[in-house]
Amino acid sequence: MSEILSSAQMRGIEQQAIASGAVAGLELMERAGAGVVAQIATVFPDLPPSTALILCGPGNNGGDGFVIARLLHERGWDIDLHLLGDPARLPPDARSNYQRWAAIGPVTPWNDAKIEDLLDKMASGLVVDALFGTGLTRPMPPETARTWHGFATLLHRAQNARPQVVAVDIPSGLCSDSGRDFEGAFWADLTVSFHRAKWGHYLAPSGPPEGGAARCGLVVTVDIGLPQAPAPGSVQLVERPSSFLGKTMRAHKYGHGHALVLAGGAGKGGAARLAARAALRVGAGLVTVAASQPAIAEHAAQLTAIMLRALPDGYTLRGMLQDERLNALCLGPGLGAARAQDMVPAALWAKRATVLDADALTAFADDPAPYFAQLHDKVVLTPHLGEFRQLFPDLAARLAAPVSRGPAYSKIEAVRAAAARAGCVVLLKGPDTVIADPSGRAALHSATGANAAPWLATAGSGDVLAGLACGLMARGHSAFDAAANAAWLHAAAARAFGPGLIAEDLPEMLPQVFRELGL
Ligand SMILES: NC(=O)C1=CN([C@@H]2O[C@H](COP(=O)(O)OP(=O)(O)OC[C@H]3O[C@@H](n4cnc5c(N)ncnc54)[C@H](O)[C@@H]3O)[C@@H](O)[C@H]2O)[C@@H](O)CC1
Numbered sequence: 001m002s003e004i005l006s007s008a009q010m011r012g013i014e015q016q017a018i019a020s021g022a023v024a025g026l027e028l029m030e031r032a033g034a035g036v037v038a039q040i041a042t043v044f045p046d047l048p049p050s051t052a053l054i055l056c057g058p059g060n061n062g063g064d065g066f067v068i069a070r071l072l073h074e075r076g077w078d079i080d081l082h083l084l085g086d087p088a089r090l091p092p093d094a095r096s097n098y099q100r101w102a103a104i105g106p107v108t109p110w111n112d113a114k115i116e117d118l119l120d121k122m123a124s125g126l127v128v129d130a131l132f133g134t135g136l137t138r139p140m141p142p143e144t145a146r147t148w149h150g151f152a153t154l155l156h157r158a159q160n161a162r163p164q165v166v167a168v169d170i171p172s173g174l175c176s177d178s179g180r181d182f183e184g185a186f187w188a189d190l191t192v193s194f195h196r197a198k199w200g201h202y203l204a205p206s207g208p209p210e211g212g213a214a215r216c217g218l219v220v221t222v223d224i225g226l227p228q229a230p231a232p233g234s235v236q237l238v239e240r241p242s243s244f245l246g247k248t249m250r251a252h253k254y255g256h257g258h259a260l261v262l263a264g265g266a267g268k269g270g271a272a273r274l275a276a277r278a279a280l281r282v283g284a285g286l287v288t289v290a291a292s293q294p295a296i297a298e299h300a301a302q303l304t305a306i307m308l309r310a311l312p313d314g315y316t317l318r319g320m321l322q323d324e325r326l327n328a329l330c331l332g333p334g335l336g337a338a339r340a341q342d343m344v345p346a347a348l349w350a351k352r353a354t355v356l357d358a359d360a361l362t363a364f365a366d367d368p369a370p371y372f373a374q375l376h377d378k379v380v381l382t383p384h385l386g387e388f389r390q391l392f393p394d395l396a397a398r399l400a401a402p403v404s405r406g407p408a409y410s411k412i413e414a415v416r417a418a419a420a421r422a423g424c425v426v427l428l429k430g431p432d433t434v435i436a437d438p439s440g441r442a443a444l445h446s447a448t449g450a451n452a453a454p455w456l457a458t459a460g461s462g463d464v465l466a467g468l469a470c471g472l473m474a475r476g477h478s479a480f481d482a483a484a485n486a487a488w489l490h491a492a493a494a495r496a497f498g499p500g501l502i503a504e505d506l507p508e509m510l511p512q513v514f515r516e517l518g519l
């Protein structure tokens with residue numbers, strides 16, 4: 001896991017380091033520019049020096065652009081630099097670098113038509129977007145957005161004969177906290193950020209227009225010499241499973257827990273069986289499906305290693321849960337609303353590690369307060385956006401509201417607020433999956449860019465995710481870790497299978513994923 005920051009956290013770290021005398025702002029800017037130039041060489045090793053069109057903005061992002069111009073010039077590039085705004089009003093460090101660059105080469109005042117014309121003719125080389133970074137809190141000036149829109153259209157047509165686009169810190173026009181497009185945001189092949197990636201690089205607000213991860217291309221973070229101590233309240237990016245997944249030689253099946261997956265009525269058992277299969281494959285020692293009597297024959301015909309019990313009602317579930325070995329529960333997939341209303345209170349009464357998904361969420365949407373009152377710290381809710389909207393309509397509405405000023409409300413803040421209200425871990429699914437607990441701890445798993453797993457958008461994939469989280473809790477993972485690791489494994493299994501994936505394939509890919517993790 002690595003830390004990702006909001007723009008306010010990043011500003012705080014920078015200001016504190018400068019105020020303490022540990023580092024000067026000019027040094028940070030120099031390292032930022034040098035970091036971008038180094039990454040251009042690393043990511044595009046076959047790109048010979050030719051023309052670099054450098055677009056500088058009115059703040060410190062533009063300041064980085066002047067450093068980049070100077071350093072690329074030293075490496076033999078022809079620089080064509082355009083400044084949006086008045087050089088006299090640049091902040092001090094940006095102005096210093098403006099002056100250094102102006103002693104080397106020309107600074108062309110921003111002219112919409114001229115830039116569009118240049119962009120039109122560029123069939124190779126580099127475009128460096130140093131217009132706006134973490135300081136952007138409102139839509140870009142209309143001419144900037146328009147110029148870029150025209151260029152983007154041309155680039156999409158050109159495909160191979162086009163320059164590489166490099167964003168300094170973040171593609172201009174994106175909100176670095178929410179990943180939302182203030183309007184007309186740029187996009188990039190490579191985004192080089194400083195110290196830590198920002199939330200907005202990995203969040204994926206869906207379109208139109210798509211934001212965040214969809215616009216950043218490859219995201220690389222470079223060290224600029226700021227203190228490495230984690231920021232208070234920082235968010236973790238889930239990159240690999242965080243806790244133990246292997247099994248030891250000596251442990252027997254009861255040492256890995258016993259997951260109980262509740263199923264619904266006859267003909268509706270597929271979802272629960274998918275969850276159960278995932279719980280077993282992820283390493284729960286035993287897994288039992290508890291179904292209503294009319295559904296038993298159907299399950300019996302389909303289950304082998306997974307055990308089966310008849311479970312008529314919540315009263316019987318309370319009795320069953322006297323057995324402490326049943327240490328993790330999964331309720332929701334295929335459960336049905338009426339059965340959910342009966343079973344969920346019984347499951348919560350037992351204070352077990354519990355995943356609540358699908359019907360075990362939506363059956364309580366009409367009156368969520370008493371439901372939230374029963375939730376506890378071993379519970380994980382796994383809504384998709386539609387289910388989240390039913391349980392937390394005000395938070396979902398804030399997320400969907402049109403954005404005119406920043407920092408815009410982000411999925412991270414929404415899930416944190418939901419977890420605080422529900423009093424348990426909440427995992428909000430999507431290409432960007434956010435996990436938070438009531439204390440404000442939060443993690444983001446981004447299945448975007450090179451991590452994209454588009455085939456996960458298939459029936460039953462959410463049931464598998466719920467089963468994975470349940471199985472991991474049966475094995476002793478905390479609710480938060482189970483949720484984060486389940487999100488990672490789920491996407492890794494999908495990527496390992498590739499195109500054509502259906503939900504049944506996901507659990508079957510886990511052995512390969514585990515082998516690749518070295519288990
Ligand atoms: N935070 C740090 O530690 C570092 C920051 N650096 C750079 O500094 C950037 C942040 O710089 P700033 O805070 O100066 O902000 P930005 O350069 O991101 O942009 C904000 C500037 O644009 C103006 N502006 C915002 N919206 C506008 C609009 N719609 N029309 C016209 N002008 C508008 C603002 O008044 C402000 O001057 C980072 O993204 C990064 O590139 C680097 O130099 C390295 C160190």
Ligand SMILES: [K+]
Nearest residue numbers: 129132170172
């Ligand atoms: K930028």
